[in-house]
Amino acid sequence: MPACVELKDVTVVYPSGVTALSNIDLTIDEGEFAFLVGPTGHGKSTLLKLLYREELPARGRVFVSGWEVPRISASRVAHLRRRVGVVFQEFRLLPRTAWESVAFGLHATGRSYREVLRRVPDALSEVGLLDKADHHPSALSAGEQQSLAVARVLAMRPPLILADEPTGNLDPASSRHIMQLLERANREGATVLVATHDPAIVNAMRRRVIVLHHGRIVQDEPEGGYPDDLGRA
Amino acid sequence: MILAALDFICRETVLHLKRERLIAIATVSTVAVLLIVLGSIVLFLADLKTWTGWMTDQLEVCGFFAKDTTREDALKTVDPISAWSEVESVRFVTKEEGWERQKRDYPSIARLEDAIDNPLPDAVQLKIRDPEQSARVAKRLEQVPGIEAVRWGGSLAQSLVRFNRAVNWSGLVVSLLVAVAGILIVHNTVRLALHSRRREVYIMQLVGATRALIAAPFLLEGMLHGLLGAALACCLLVPVHMYLRDLAARSFFPLTPDSALLPFALYLLLAGAVLGFTGSVFSVRRYLRHKPEWHG
Numbered sequence: 001m002p003a004c005v006e007l008k009d010v011t012v013v014y015p016s017g018v019t020a021l022s023n024i025d026l027t028i029d030e031g032e033f034a035f036l037v038g039p040t041g042h043g044k045s046t047l048l049k050l051l052y053r054e055e056l057p058a059r060g061r062v063f064v065s066g067w068e069v070p071r072i073s074a075s076r077v078a079h080l081r082r083r084v085g086v087v088f089q090e091f092r093l094l095p096r097t098a099w100e101s102v103a104f105g106l107h108a109t110g111r112s113y114r115e116v117l118r119r120v121p122d123a124l125s126e127v128g129l130l131d132k133a134d135h136h137p138s139a140l141s142a143g144e145q146q147s148l149a150v151a152r153v154l155a156m157r158p159p160l161i162l163a164d165e166p167t168g169n170l171d172p173a174s175s176r177h178i179m180q181l182l183e184r185a186n187r188e189g190a191t192v193l194v195a196t197h198d199p200a201i202v203n204a205m206r207r208r209v210i211v212l213h214h215g216r217i218v219q220d221e222p223e224g225g226y227p228d229d230l231g232r233a
Numbered sequence: 234m235i236l237a238a239l240d241f242i243c244r245e246t247v248l249h250l251k252r253e254r255l256i257a258i259a260t261v262s263t264v265a266v267l268l269i270v271l272g273s274i275v276l277f278l279a280d281l282k283t284w285t286g287w288m289t290d291q292l293e294v295c296g297f298f299a300k301d302t303t304r305e306d307a308l309k310t311v312d313p314i315s316a317w318s319e320v321e322s323v324r325f326v327t328k329e330e331g332w333e334r335q336k337r338d339y340p341s342i343a344r345l346e347d348a349i350d351n352p353l354p355d356a357v358q359l360k361i362r363d364p365e366q367s368a369r370v371a372k373r374l375e376q377v378p379g380i381e382a383v384r385w386g387g388s389l390a391q392s393l394v395r396f397n398r399a400v401n402w403s404g405l406v407v408s409l410l411v412a413v414a415g416i417l418i419v420h421n422t423v424r425l426a427l428h429s430r431r432r433e434v435y436i437m438q439l440v441g442a443t444r445a446l447i448a449a450p451f452l453l454e455g456m457l458h459g460l461l462g463a464a465l466a467c468c469l470l471v472p473v474h475m476y477l478r479d480l481a482a483r484s485f486f487p488l489t490p491d492s493a494l495l496p497f498a499l500y501l502l503l504a505g506a507v508l509g510f511t512g513s514v515f516s517v518r519r520y521l522r523h524k525p526e527w528h529g
Contacts, residue, residue: 082441105440
């Protein structure tokens with residue numbers, strides 16, 4: 001299986017001088033589902049940001065689908081981001097209806113009307129929000145808002161999906177639903193990398209677990225659980 | 234793909250114009266005020282040019298023949314004078330014609346006609362190509378055999394030329410300042426619009442919209458603000474100028490003709506669009522240079 005994500009000896013240092021990631025070597029194959037776990041502030045989000053070029057490494061090389069991310073020109077960044085879908089803890093939805101929220105990304109990347117008309121209902125029905133297509137985010141529950149954020153990503157059909165604490169603001173039932181959606185996307189071919197510090201979902205799914213601690217990978221297990229000693233490590 | 238992108242740009246622009254009506258109204262009215270100032274300067278300069286042109290047209294160099302010069306000798310001078318490079322045209326005015334003109338222009342003379350004999354000599358009226366050459370031509374005319382006296386606008390002609398030049402330059406400077414102010418205003422408004430739409434911009438950047446597609450609705454919006462402001466300015470300036478031209482015409486005071494107002498309005502619209510577009514380009518370029526942030 002070719003690598004979808006590859007990090008070689010990557011170090012990220014913030015302008016404040018804080019080292020967020022140190023000498024990271026990591027490979028995630030195409031079609032893989034992996035968890036990135038670790039306490040808050042230990043580099044999970046920074047690692048994800050490297051993959052959609054919101055952060056640049058101080059040292060090392062970052063590849064996504066064969067593209068060397070830090071080296072791509074400013075004009076090609078848009079093309080990289082079309083291949084990477086991102087789900088955030090705080091949903092990051094526009095004050096538009098569910099339909100418009102999903103359609104916005106498609107329109108913004110120049111998809112034809114016919115394509116938008118096909119993909120938006122598909123994505124909304126996949127996450128169970130087709131009957132709420134005309135609802136604004138304010139009229140949706142937290143779980144539904146996150147489902148909408150996932151629908152926005154699914155509609156773009158990216159080969160790589162990054163989720164940064166996607167269940168952080170959700171109750172257990174909604175969390176399970178979101179993880180099922182991500183799992184389904186993975187079954188359909190997308191590579192999925194989920195940053196979380198929720199032991200319940202990690203332990204329930206038994207997928208690859210990469211443990212980040214103080215900006216370093218301290219553990220990487222193919223079918224791991226949430227490390228019990230993470231808080232004390 | 235291109236049609237879909239164009240459709241997206243137009244829809245987003247219209248949506249934002251509707252949503253941020255207050256910002257749009259503030260920008261359009263400010264741009265309108267600026268363009269009214271700019272347009273007034275341009276019209277004033279054009280009127281001044283028309284007026285000084287008319288004045289200089291009236292300024293002629295006149296040579297009066299001595300009484301003892303026969304008409305035949307006087308007429309012989311017309312062709313050589315016409316050949317002078319500074320002279321546009323030469324008109325021979327007989328003393329009878331000159332007298333008739335005096336009587337027409339000054340009715341009091343007409344009333345005394347029976348008491349006074351025609352005191353005027355034959356004369357030549359020279360229209361000069363460049364009013365600045367008037368002094369030279371006047372001197373040259375004095376040397377022509379048979380000419381006894383020469384009269385011309387003298388310093389008035391030169392003052393008009395200097396005045397016209399000074400007004401042109403100061404008008405240009407003021408216009409440039411107004412244009413810069415306009416660009417700054419649109420620039421700041423678009424910055425406001427970008428700030429209020431930072432989430433949309435963020436999502437667009439996140440899903441991989443190109444910079445051109447992100448920037449286009451803002452550029453179009455800036456251009457529309459400029460165009461609408463210019464249209465408002467035209468709606469005020471054109472009828473007011475037509476009215477003033479009409480008033481001035483009654484006093485034989487020429488202003489820029491109405492036929493020149495259509496190109497003027499088109500130029501003003503173009504200036505508004507360019508101003509709006511340029512202001513937007515500055516803000517959008519600056520904004521998109523930074524990395525995307527959600528600003529929750």
